[in-house]
Amino acid sequence: MPAASETAGARRGNAPVPRQRGRLAGPLTSWPQGPAAWRGRYRTVLLPLFAAVAALTHLPSFLRPVWNPDEGFLATQAGVLAHGGALYQNVVDRKPPLVPWLYEGLFGLFGAGSLWPVRTLAVVAHLVTAALLASVARRRWGDRAGVVAGLGYLLVSIGLAPEDTQAATFEVFMLPWTAAAFWCADRRRWTLAGLAVAGAALAKQTGGAVLLPVVWMLWRSGGGASQGRARRKGALGLAAGFVLPLAAVAVALGPGRFLFWTVTGSGSYATVSGSAWLTAAARGLGNAGILLVACAGLAVPVALLLRGRGGGRRFADADLWIWLAASLVAVVTGFQFYGHYYLQLLPPLVLLGTAALRRRPRWRRPALAWTALAACGFLVWGLTAPRTDLDHAHTVAAAVRRDTPPGARVLVWGMHPEEYWLAGRAPASRFLTAGFLTNFSGGRGGAQVGERYAVPGAWDTFRREMADHPPALIVDDSRGQPYGPSRIPGFRDLLRSHYRPVGTTDGAVLYAPRR
Known part of the structure; x- marks a missing residue:
């Protein structure tokens, strides 16, 4: 604590009392002085x-x-x-x-x-x-x-x-x-x-x-x-x-x-x-x-x-x-x-x-x-906060679980990869969102979306994955976005050649393999 004379001098408007490093003003003035004491209080209180x-x-x-x-x-x-x-x-x-x-x-x-x-x-x-x-x-x-x-x-x-x-x-x-x-x-x-x-x-x-x-x-x-x-x-x-x-x-x-x-x-x-x-x-x-x-x-x-x-x-x-x-x-x-x-x-x-x-x-x-x-x-x-997107993801995930057995590989064509995790199904492609194959990004809107803007080499890899391990179910979750099948010929051809629509859920279209 400062000496009484120092305190009195400060009250009279003389030189201010030197700042004491280990002490806080206001409601924390009872904290002990000295760096070591402060560090202890820092750990135990702050x-x-x-x-x-x-x-x-x-x-x-x-x-x-x-x-x-x-x-x-x-x-x-x-x-x-x-x-x-x-x-x-x-x-x-x-x-x-x-x-x-x-x-x-x-x-x-x-x-x-x-x-x-x-x-x-x-x-x-x-x-x-x-x-x-x-x-x-x-x-x-x-x-x-x-x-x-x-x-x-x-x-x-x-x-x-x-x-x-x-x-x-x-x-x-x-x-x-x-x-x-x-x-x-x-x-x-x-x-x-x-x-x-x-x-x-x-x-x-x-x-x-x-x-x-x-x-x-x-x-x-x-x-x-x-x-x-x-x-x-x-x-x-x-x-x-x-x-x-x-x-x-x-x-x-x-x-x-x-x-x-x-x-x-x-x-x-x-x-x-x-x-x-x-x-x-x-x-x-x-x-x-x-x-x-x-x-x-x-x-x-x-x-x-x-x-x-x-x-x-x-x-x-x-x-x-x-x-x-x-x-x-x-x-x-x-x-x-x-x-x-x-x-x-x-x-x-x-x-x-x-x-x-x-x-x-x-x-x-x-x-x-x-x-x-x-x-x-x-x-x-x-x-x-509203749960609109989460409710949609739960709905799609429930449909995927209903239509596929455990351990099946599925493809979700969209921008919500949490649907894989919520459904408990493995992705059929290394590309977890359509953004890698179309360059779509919600932060940029629909500018420069298409196959030619994809990650270099992504479409060759994607076609090889679809041929080697065809997904048991494809979910088109584009819902009118610029990366939908009507705008992406590679994805549209995959659906027409090997899959057939089997239902919809909350705007997403489900496709099963043709037999």
């Missing part, structure tokens, strides 16, 4: 508090079997891998392997009948991200800033449509790696930072964007001769930590296949010319607006700080601005603008908002109150 908030804000996650097609894709993909399939051979995706392997491992431990183990791990991923952001904020701006950053992240982590924030998708498992990369770079642990960047890129390619602020922090780490040597050593450690894990994974999966499916094979899908601009702009602006509502308590102080006076102080945290800019580029890459892409913006935005609130104290209470109120609104949205 981490459980973060865990409780993470569990509460993501409670809706556990109330549905599947939230979006990405979860269905990962569940179906993990089922193929668990039965001896090989990634990028027996089942393919345009994503790196870390999250499919995670699903596969959890299915092996807990069974493939439910996604609750994956959802639990997703909550842990949010908790780890919040703890790392709190640690960065406390190191830079003090104890209260750490609390604001950790709780602020957890509250805004549900600030999008529920299918984007409550699902256990690639972005959720990417965020702890990105936060860890920044945390390690902030402490000049460059090899560990490189490993964390590699982990982020192996969860989703755009996670590698955090490498840009890490490199900036390395470059700014020193200028003298001895510091220059340390910087060169750090650069070697960063490069080794980043490159070696990627090289090891590429060798394990096959360098050509790994490079094709994660980088070079997605040209048509990621191209700007394939965008329906009105659809893309509406989706992008809509999701940005929703996120800004959730993050207004943090984003508005940042905007006011930029407009205000203060010279270079506005850009004192250049590494955070670089992180935010790199994340923004990652979000707009490919012009798909799915809501869950925007989750990548949250860690740097939360830290910038925390810094802005520190410099504008009068905004703290309104900002935190708005953030908490918005989180309550998004939580209610998650608890009451």
Whole structure:
């Protein structure tokens, strides 16, 4: 505790009492002093508090079997891998392997009948991200800033449509790696930072964007001769930590296949010319607006700080601005603008908002109150969101189970691979959605859809699969979309030559083999 004379001097308006690192103001003033005491309280009080908030804000996650097609894709993909399939051979995706392997491992431990183990791990991923952001904020701006950053992240982590924030998708498992990369770079642990960047890129390619602020922090780490040597050593450690894990994974999966499916094979899908601009702009602006509502308590102080006076102080945290800019580029890459892409913006935005609130104290209470109120609104949205697509998937899955025996292979021609998982049937093709064969994407509308826009070589592979192992049932789930049989001659010819319609269910048409 400060001496009585110091306290009295502070009350008279003299020099302020020096800040005590181990103590929080406000309701936490009874916390003990000293870094060691703070760390003990951090583990025993704040981490459980973060865990409780993470569990509460993501409670809706556990109330549905599947939230979006990405979860269905990962569940179906993990089922193929668990039965001896090989990634990028027996089942393919345009994503790196870390999250499919995670699903596969959890299915092996807990069974493939439910996604609750994956959802639990997703909550842990949010908790780890919040703890790392709190640690960065406390190191830079003090104890209260750490609390604001950790709780602020957890509250805004549900600030999008529920299918984007409550699902256990690639972005959720990417965020702890990105936060860890920044945390390690902030402490000049460059090899560990490189490993964390590699982990982020192996969860989703755009996670590698955090490498840009890490490199900036390395470059700014020193200028003298001895510091220059340390910087060169750090650069070697960063490069080794980043490159070696990627090289090891590429060798394990096959360098050509790994490079094709994660980088070079997605040209048509990621191209700007394939965008329906009105659809893309509406989706992008809509999701940005929703996120800004959730993050207004943090984003508005940042905007006011930029407009205000203060010279270079506005850009004192250049590494955070670089992180935010790199994340923004990652979000707009490919012009798909799915809501869950925007989750990548949250860690740097939360830290910038925390810094802005520190410099504008009068905004703290309104900002935190708005953030908490918005989180309550998004939580209610998650608890009451309509189940239209899920009900359709259940209906189709029930029809597939009814018309096929256990162990049968089926083909679902659509964009909802969760129907395989819900039906408990194996896919007859490595391509789990029609998007690989037509380039259709909901984020881009119907622009550039057709066989000639498919993944290179996909149709030759698909025809060979259909000839070698004809599916016991084909479900045309296009329902008037641009990838329906009338627009895709290869699929239409397959149906006419070898299959006959046997019924419909909720708009999907079922085809059985001709005898």
